[in-house]
Amino acid sequence: MGGLDDLYQEIILDHYRNQRNTGRLDDATVAVDQNNPLCGDEIHLELHIDDGRLTEVAHSGEGCSISQSSASMMSEALAGKTEDEALDLVEHFRLVMHGEQDADEDRLGDAIALEGVAKYPVRIKCALLSWMAAKDAILTHRSGDQTGG
């Protein structure tokens, strides 16, 4: 099972079983829904943005261990970041998933564990779903809307 353990590192299974920052916010600034039409994974993401900074991130939805743990890790990685920092980090994560950039552990936090997903092309979309939702939420917020997706 060497190959599988590279994909499903213990930290991923931990984020899957004990997801961080789930649920809904009382005072979300922006909320988006995204889904992966290939597998039916769904995410509902809410951000509270205060003075250009993501003060709270909350996610809910259904999906595989990769998409769910990634959402949990994303919520930790992006909380506290400015909009621009968050968008940069989403882009970094996207490039890591596509094998186009080396992962920066300092920036990604636990999400560094998802690096191995890059070797499983069909699972990259699972890992990216919540991060793309975050990007969508920030851009939606910037465009002046409250909901997107």
Place this chain on the structure above:
Amino acid sequence: MSTAAPLDVAVVKRDFPVLGRSVHGRPLVYLDSAATSQKPASVLDAMDAYYRETNANVHRGVYEMAADATERFEAGRTAVARLVGAPREGTIFTKNATEAINLVAWAWGARNLSSGDEIVVTQMEHHSNIVPWQLVAEMTGARVRFAPVTPDGELDMDGLRALIGSATRMVAVVHVSNVLGTINPVPEVARMAREVGALCLADGSQSVPHMPVDFDELDVDFLAFTGHKMLGPTGIGVLVGRPAILDEMEPFLGGGEMISDVREDGSTWNDLPWKFEAGTPPIAEAVGLGAAVEYLEGFGMDAVRAHEREMARTLLDGLAEVPGLVVHGPTDPDRRGAAVSFSLPDVHPHDLAQHLDQDGVAVRAGHHCAKPLMRVLKVPATSRASAYLYNDARDVEVLVAALGRARSYFAT
């Protein structure tokens, strides 16, 4: 049921070169034939021989090689027509089953439907038997209605009967569900359609490869199926239609081959079935599909069905050993095919399929192009193991053992 000789699966397996490979160091256990079947050497050889010996365009050249190519291509049609008891002139080659249904939706539906008309499908259709009708409905003002599925995964015949009425123009129903495995009573559905003057189309993608199917016994107006799920190559599908109806229809795609004459002020159409085969057809694919039909006929479809009934039973019994596992669809092997969908609590189908892959087991995870049905089942996705004539009880043993390991791996 059948007096056909039982399949010797050990021998059958040897006919399929790919089944000899390993995956992640384990022997391949291929249980995804509802997505696509593997190909016997005789199919690969027939296609290879066509290209090596007599590649030429069909219905055109006067030279010997072109005549040979045409003969092999049309022999493929003859074999397919014979398999399903269809008239040759009503046996049209398409790209796949999806295109076959689109052909009917556009060449018949777009010209015959109007506001107020209804198309009845079921909640267990593949997207290929939903979306073409939705597109045509949007254009014509017709409406698509969905017959319900019972909680145990059968077509709700009373619900269907309630939907079929004077506004119904087409009833399009899957013969065997690619998710639930349910065998639907198509002749009864066709009779209900005829009583109100509607046409009936059956999607035979999961039935024609696996059981005896006779176009006249089904009593439908159209039957769609695909080559790659019945041991043939990708890139070729089949629409069988009643010639009298096909004659009345205008072409679907226009171009070469499908014309009788082309003038500046208009064109006239070729005879059936070529009227519906615009452009150079999938020639090598038709040759391969013909070889696939001959391979199946070597066993007889009764024997294939008898084997798959046993495989359905073996799968259901094996899956029942996995604690917590839920099977979606009929539990009686007589009422179902050997494609079995299931859910395992706390293990997402994608994770499950990934884990099984490590054990060399190929199953499908996802919505199986049947999202309306996923909503009825109240699941985002399912896992599906689907057997064919080259699977045996040993394959199911490997699956069940691997399911147990996956369950422990992801258990919270």
